[in-house]
Structures are given as structure tokens and as C-alpha cells.
Amino acid sequence: MAEVVVIGAGVGGLACAARLAAGGHRVTVYERSTVVGGKLGRLVVERPEGTYRFDTGPSLLTLPQVFDELFADLGGGAPELVPLDPVVRHVFPDGTVLDSSADPGVFLDRIDAAFGSDAAADWATLWRRAGRVWTASWRDILRRPLDSPAALAGLAWRFGDLAAVAPGMSLRGLGRRHLGDPRLRMLLDRYATYTGADPRRAPAALVAVPYAELSFGGWYLPGGLATLADALLSRCEALGVSVRTGAAVTRISAAGGRVNGVRVGSAFVPADVVVSNVDALTLYRDLLPAPRRLGRLADRSLAGFVVLLGLRGRTPGLAHHTVLFPTDYDAEFDAIFGAPARPAADPTVFVTVADDPLVRPEGHEAWFVLVNAPRHGIGPGAVDWDRPGLADAYADRVLSVLAARGFDVRDRVLFREVLTPASLERSAGAPGGAIYGTAGGLLRPANRGPVRGLFLVGGSAHPGGGLPMVALSAKIVAESVGPARQVGTR
Structure with a gap:
């Protein structure tokens, strides 16, 4: 059993804490705020006419299978998810309306009705390419550690996957190559903003983002998406995780190339493993200064x-x-x-x-x-x-x-x-x-830190921002730490 400290009670921190506790570790989460959830925030307004509840962060949940797996692994049922149709309604400058759908055939019919058969055929061609990119990303990137550009270049993509990913091409360029209708190009461009990037500079591989959204659907949680944080907190507590709010970690301590604890206010808390759910820039600038890593984080989303x-x-x-x-x-x-x-x-x-x-x-x-x-x-x-x-x-x-x-x-x-x-x-x-930490791209700060026992989880680390990516990062980190019986042998 390891003593694990998780810094930050965002979705990534809570999910990772629960997974580590389920693996037999003793886990304490320190959260600077008085509430959990991180960017998955909420605001409750009481008025004479009644109560308003606002999600102040993410408003769309995708890849529901990630959360089904997460809660199954944690020994509890996943929160109720309600499918959305349309996933998103797009209103274009000329007044045309296009409702996206998680059914590819339905979406093609809607494109045909709104923009014509040529536009629908163009989207079908792009969709086939997007499917190849998604398959390669899901298989080789999103569910495994990715620690360096060399690791990215060394992935075992088939030639067809490499052609679909189109290294060196922007998402804007991909749209211009495949989509004749400027409104469809506009729709595709919007997905660059899901990673905090400019579509004119974002990599063409981000075509996997609309594929994931429109293949697996967009979902809502009754009461708001912030209830996901409530569900994760409940699982943490059931698994014995100690979650301490209003407690800011000010420093990570390391000696001999390995973490040995954190400082919370004026108190030192020993730890065998530290999982950072703060922005990578904050980590390497303030908590464990690493000037050589800061340059990679300058391009903010x-x-x-x-x-x-x-x-x-x-x-x-x-x-x-x-x-x-x-x-x-x-x-x-x-x-x-x-x-x-x-x-x-x-x-x-x-x-x-x-x-x-x-x-x-x-x-x-x-x-x-x-x-x-x-x-x-x-x-x-x-x-x-x-x-x-x-x-x-x-x-x-x-x-x-x-x-x-x-x-x-x-x-x-x-x-x-x-x-x-x-x-x-x-x-x-x-x-x-910055919503997503660094802007766009396939290579984000690695989940394994520069000293042994330090790990990064959350939207600023691999595999990126958005609720499902954050949950995947939690699984990557928990698997990297390993169950209690393996810690100390690595």
C-alpha cells in the first residue's frame, strides 16, 4: 500500500483517487477550493420564482462508454445519462439550420436536406477518413501513456492511418480539401475550439473529435453535468478516500529523484506517490519548478x-x-x-x-x-x-x-x-x-512527471481536455502507479 496524495479535486483527480483507492492504496485529495469539481463548476441562484442551477464549465458529455467503464471499475452504477437529439443545432449566417445527429445516416439526410446532395457526399467522404483517424487515435494514443515526440512517431500506425492523420495538414486545410460547402467547413472548424485551438493551425487529426461526438452521441445528466463530480465524490468516500477542501498544496517535495511528500500550508505531508490534477503550467512553474518544461506550455488554449x-x-x-x-x-x-x-x-x-x-x-x-x-x-x-x-x-x-x-x-x-x-x-x-491548458495538438504534457512517483492527470495532460479525455487520463495514471502489491517494485 502506498500513501498517495492527489492535488486537486477536479474530475481527473477524483477519478484517479477513486481508482487508486480501489487498487488498495491509501489516498488523500487536497483541493484549494471549498468545493470539488474543478472546471466542472456550478452556480446555484435562489430567486422568488424558484431555484436556477447552472453548469459553469463543460456542458456536453461524450463517449459515455468511458464513464460506464469508470463507474463499473469503481463498483458503482454510472449516473443517469440522457441522449441529446440533436446533439447540437447549428445556425449559419444565411439562416440555414443544421441539426447534428449521433446516427450517421440521419445526419447525412439532414445535410442533404439543408445543403444538397453534393454536400452530403462530401461529408460522407470526410466521415470515412475521420473514422480511420478515430480508430488509430483510440487504439494507439488516447488510452496509453505518450511521453515524448519519439513515442508519438514510433506508434505502429498502418500506412492508411498515417495518410488519414495527414501530418502537417491543418484542420482548416482538411476541410478545404474535402468539403465544398463553406457552411460545412465552418462546422468542422468549430471542433478545433474543443481543444482550445485555431482551426487554421490545429492538426487535421482533430477530425477525430467530431467523429467521436457524432458516433457516440452527446449526453446530458439530469440536474446538470456538475452532478458527475458529486457521483465521483460519493465513490471516493465509499472507497475510503479522504477529500480535504480548502487545503492548498503549495509545494511538492522530492529527494534523490523521487517525490517524498507535499507541503499543505505550513505542514509537510509525506507521500510515496503524488498525482497532480492542477494545470501543468502551475505544476512546473510553482509546485515543482522545472524551467525546461515551461517552454512547451507557452502556447495557451x-x-x-x-x-x-x-x-x-x-x-x-x-x-x-x-x-x-x-x-x-x-x-x-x-x-x-x-x-x-x-x-x-x-x-x-x-x-x-x-x-x-x-x-x-x-x-x-x-x-x-x-x-x-x-x-x-x-x-x-x-x-x-x-x-x-x-x-x-x-x-x-x-x-x-x-x-x-x-x-x-x-x-x-x-x-x-x-x-x-x-x-x-x-x-x-x-x-x-485557458480552458484546455496548452492549445490543440496531439502531444500534451506526459502523465509521468520528471521525478519518480509524480504523475499528471487532467485536461492539461495527456490525452487532453474534455470530460472523457480527463477520465482516460485518470485510468492511464492509475495503471501506471499499479495496484498496492506492485508499488515499491517499480
Whole structure:
């Protein structure tokens, strides 16, 4: 049995803690915040008309089989998952609406009806290629450690897999090669933002992201996705994990090339294994300084600007998830990734409205409104989101954009809450409010740290951001540590 310290009670930290405890280890989780969940946050607003519950982080769950396996391995049933159809409703600048579906045949029929048979044929060709990329990624990347560029290059891909992955091609380039309709290219570009990247620079291999979403579906948890953190906390407690909130780890201690504990406030806590569920930048800058590793983490992902709305009445024309595209998508990326960076004047707007009585009073709606945004900070690639008046002014702008695209709800707003990249930096310890840590790419910080006994889990480490990837990272780390009987023999 090893003494394991997990730093951070995000989904990755909780999932890894539970897996290690199930493997016979004694596990303690230290979380700087007073609540668990990390970026999978929530906000509860009590009003005279009733209670509103908002997810403030991820709003879509994919790859449900990952969570079925996780909870089966932990000896408990997975939370109830509700399939979404459409997975996402896309509203394009010309007013065309395309509802995505987890049934490939249905989706092709919808593309045919909206854009014509040539567009449907183009998507079918891209889909076959995306399937090859997904198969190679699932087999060779997403479920195993990937510690270096050499390991990535040495994977045993068949020639056809390499041709599908298209090293050196961007996701934008792949769309231009296969998709004649500019609206379908716009839809494909959006998936680069799932990894925090600019589609003009993101690798073509990210075509696996829409394949995963549209093959295995998009899912919702009644009461909101934050209930996933509640379920993981419950499994941790049942397995004997000690979860201590309001306890910030300030340093990782190592001697002789191996971790030996952490410092929590002024107290030293010995440990045989330390699992870091903080951003890799924070780990290597503050907790266990490693200057040589910091350079790889400089390319930060985009951030998000969120407006939470409590609305009177109900809104026709919206699905659970609706994306409203701008006329000039490139102008948005020029603003967000520019130097200087700036909030986009006419951004893509992502609206989540759950038809769930657990999250809103009868006759009302709880809206989660997200736009892509530059990270928080000072410098050419960032925006100081704490600048007085900026957040409220930009929230007004977002509501104006919604109005211009046919959803003017300003006279129905009962209250609003604004969350900026600076808010995420403070609440979840995400440097700059960057949602995914480093931006895009296949190679993220390795799960095994530079000293023995140190491991990285969560969205800033391999295999990347998003709830299923985070859960996969937890399995990779738990398998790398091994069950209790094997620790000490490695």
C-alpha cells in the first residue's frame, strides 16, 4: 500500500483517487477550493420564482462508454445519462439550420436536406477518413501513456492511418480539401475550439473529435453535468478516500529523484506517490519548478467568456445546444489569437438551454451562453478581463449579437451573472483562464512527471481536455502507479 496524495479535486483527480483507492492504496485529495469539481463548476441562484442551477464549465458529455467503464471499475452504477437529439443545432449566417445527429445516416439526410446532395457526399467522404483517424487515435494514443515526440512517431500506425492523420495538414486545410460547402467547413472548424485551438493551425487529426461526438452521441445528466463530480465524490468516500477542501498544496517535495511528500500550508505531508490534477503550467512553474518544461506550455488554449441568464418565459427555436455562427469566422480567430488579442466583436455564440425542471423554475429558463475569448493576463496575447467595466460591456455586446441573430431576450432577463477568463483562473486555478491548458495538438504534457512517483492527470495532460479525455487520463495514471502489491517494485 502506498500513501498517495492527489492535488486537486477536479474530475481527473477524483477519478484517479477513486481508482487508486480501489487498487488498495491509501489516498488523500487536497483541493484549494471549498468545493470539488474543478472546471466542472456550478452556480446555484435562489430567486422568488424558484431555484436556477447552472453548469459553469463543460456542458456536453461524450463517449459515455468511458464513464460506464469508470463507474463499473469503481463498483458503482454510472449516473443517469440522457441522449441529446440533436446533439447540437447549428445556425449559419444565411439562416440555414443544421441539426447534428449521433446516427450517421440521419445526419447525412439532414445535410442533404439543408445543403444538397453534393454536400452530403462530401461529408460522407470526410466521415470515412475521420473514422480511420478515430480508430488509430483510440487504439494507439488516447488510452496509453505518450511521453515524448519519439513515442508519438514510433506508434505502429498502418500506412492508411498515417495518410488519414495527414501530418502537417491543418484542420482548416482538411476541410478545404474535402468539403465544398463553406457552411460545412465552418462546422468542422468549430471542433478545433474543443481543444482550445485555431482551426487554421490545429492538426487535421482533430477530425477525430467530431467523429467521436457524432458516433457516440452527446449526453446530458439530469440536474446538470456538475452532478458527475458529486457521483465521483460519493465513490471516493465509499472507497475510503479522504477529500480535504480548502487545503492548498503549495509545494511538492522530492529527494534523490523521487517525490517524498507535499507541503499543505505550513505542514509537510509525506507521500510515496503524488498525482497532480492542477494545470501543468502551475505544476512546473510553482509546485515543482522545472524551467525546461515551461517552454512547451507557452502556447495557451483559448478561454471562454460566459453569461448566465435567468429568463422569464420559454424560447422557441433553440435545441439543448445551439451554435450561432458569425458572418466572418476568421475575424473571431484573428481577435482571439492575435497580438494584441481582443474580444471578438461578432463572435460565435454557444447557447445551452436544458429543458430540465431540476435546473430552472416552471415557466422560466436557465441559459448558459459561451463565446470564445482570449486568455486573461497582461501582454500581447492576452486581455485584462479585470479592467473596470470590460466584463459588463462585453456581456451587453454578446446579448446584442444574440438579438441580431434572432434571439433577443433582453426584455426577459431577470438576472445575469458574468464569468470571465479571470473568473476561471481564480475559481479553478487555470492560468489565464485557458480552458484546455496548452492549445490543440496531439502531444500534451506526459502523465509521468520528471521525478519518480509524480504523475499528471487532467485536461492539461495527456490525452487532453474534455470530460472523457480527463477520465482516460485518470485510468492511464492509475495503471501506471499499479495496484498496492506492485508499488515499491517499480
